[in-house]
Amino acid sequence: MKRHITTAIAGLATITIGSTVAAQEITVMSFGGAYGASQMEAYYKPYMAETGVKIISVDADNPAIPVKAQVEAGNVTLDVVDLEPSDVVRLCDEGALEVLPIDDLPDGADGTPARDDFVDGTLYDCAVGTIVYSTLIAYRADLTNAVTSSADFFDLENFPGKRGMRKSAKFALELALMADGVAPADVYDTLSTPEGVDRAFAMLDKIKGQVVWWEAGAQAPQLLADGEVVMTTGYNGRFFDAMVEEGQPFTLFWPHQILDFNLYAIPTGAPHKDEAWKFIKYATDTTRLASQATYISYGPARRSSAAMVGLYKDGKTEIAPFLPTYPDYVADSLTTSIDFWADHDIELSERFNTWLVN
Template identity: 65%
Template sequence: MKKILAVSTALSGVAFAAQADITVLSWGGAYETSQVEAYNKPFAASTGIGVNMAAADNPATPIKAQVEAGNVSVDVADIEYSDAVRLCDEGLLEVLAIDELPDGVDGTPAAEDFIPGGLTDCAVASIVWSTVVAYNANSIEGVGTIADFFDLEKFPGKRGLRKGAKANLEMALMADGVAGPEVYEVLATPEGVDRAFAKLDTIKGDTVWWEAGAQPQQLLADGEVVMTTGYNGRVFAAAVGEGQPFSILWDGQILDFDLFVIPKGAPNKDEAWEYIKFATASEQLAAQATWISYGPARLSSAPLVGLFMDGVTEMGPHMPTAPDNLTNYIVNDFEFWADRDVELNERFNAWLVAN
């Protein structure tokens, strides 16, 4: 951390003479807590710049609205990869000086240290996370494959799904027998889309729809569903952090990135960029992984990841990228969703209200 502190201290008297606070828009919940502890507190301590947090169900939505309205109040946003690609293409994000990112703690240049795909013109990745299926292990047992999520006869009860097309369509196809490497090839065809919706039809009448990341765990805890999709880190936080009897089905998981971006016209652009450089350094990404089970986006962070905050739980096996968790998975095709998000969500919304 010495290198990061030196950079921040050297700049504090020049770029940050006014020490303007910045606003970071993220997703709330346990994920926000991990960012506050790993990024915000040490950043404020080393620079004197305060960090205010705001939350949204999907931060890309208010970012787009603010920039298009010319009334931007957010300096940094944490968004999904397909949204980062789309908003950058639309000119709604600042282009970043990627070559200014600090080297890894082991000296590896940033361009080589980030997981492939983790750096774009407008975004810097922080975590690797996944959409998984979670269930209450006290209520059901024997869940083994993604197909079980769609099997109401073998596992009766309500299901929880995020209210949107992304991840649901991919999981539906995998549950219907499509091999992971072929999912997006199939989904790119009208027949493949029809096939995915046909599979979703089989559980539509038994589905509870969720929109915010905290909801799946609450649905499980309240007994409103027996299985639900959710974000692996949120499920981990409920299971290990809060002692809930939740288990994760890694089969059929969908890996994704979250990335930091600066909205076009951010009021504190320079401070925002220093925050991103600080937060995505090796040590900070590893520190976040002690709070929540999302994998750091830098390779040099991995050896630094140790125990959960309970001082007992090894974090490695709980990461979506752990070898044992990658027996059957896909990586979210960011370009596919950047191109087809509107089209497929219109189809999804129409399907949702149809009889």
């Protein structure tokens, strides 16, 4: 499988810049909502103003689905798509994404070569990372004791009350192992063994009767806001929005956060692939990635962007301490392993779903 960036790929053509007439417009598909709004402000509007190229913004719950359908039908209308890493790997393997000339990406503003500037896990053969987000623990300090360890999430005696968790093996099993003392660097090696899997489920057993399972990202902060749970896992950006925009009394616990990414890619056969690549290079430079953090609390995929991150759009909130890439948080974090889940997702999801009903 084509997981992370390689230097050459036999049998696959890389985009050749300048092979078509300059486009007057491109179509970009992403996930919409506050995230899509941040892309509009940080990427789309400046690009249109500087180049005169119109960007048609299209939303989808999961852009990977229309990409696959369009490529298979031979009727591709999308030029740039925003994807999750697992979909990048799968679609690239299937030949549904263009292989990109990664060495064409601009260096960081501080001169760091692009290959060294992007956060680990955000450059692929067929995609370039834009944002880093995380799943982490949030709690109500007015309803429970201060959380000082991920183990506290599984301690009902000293931290009584219901927990919120995503209804998925992914993230739940990793957090369970870290809470049981497994270092982030050893999580996936441990989870690759039957004993490690048993160990993770043994931790989940401790709180099973007190868990409220959520499936949509908006549910986690709502459960916490309503007091239905005293602590929950969830996406850092969702918690930040609730705290800053709604004044919710949440406290975020950053150690053992689980990092994940979003990336830009070009569908195979995109009608304006050259302009699409120009846009991706523009959107993923140091300045533009730092600019997006003004509008949403996701970390830039480039290290050189960190020094440029300033205030949130409210003009008063320092955004850096709310980003998963904040230096104080990274050392204790875990980066989700696409390789691991590509190999073990089916078996662990089956066991998790069986565990839920027993």
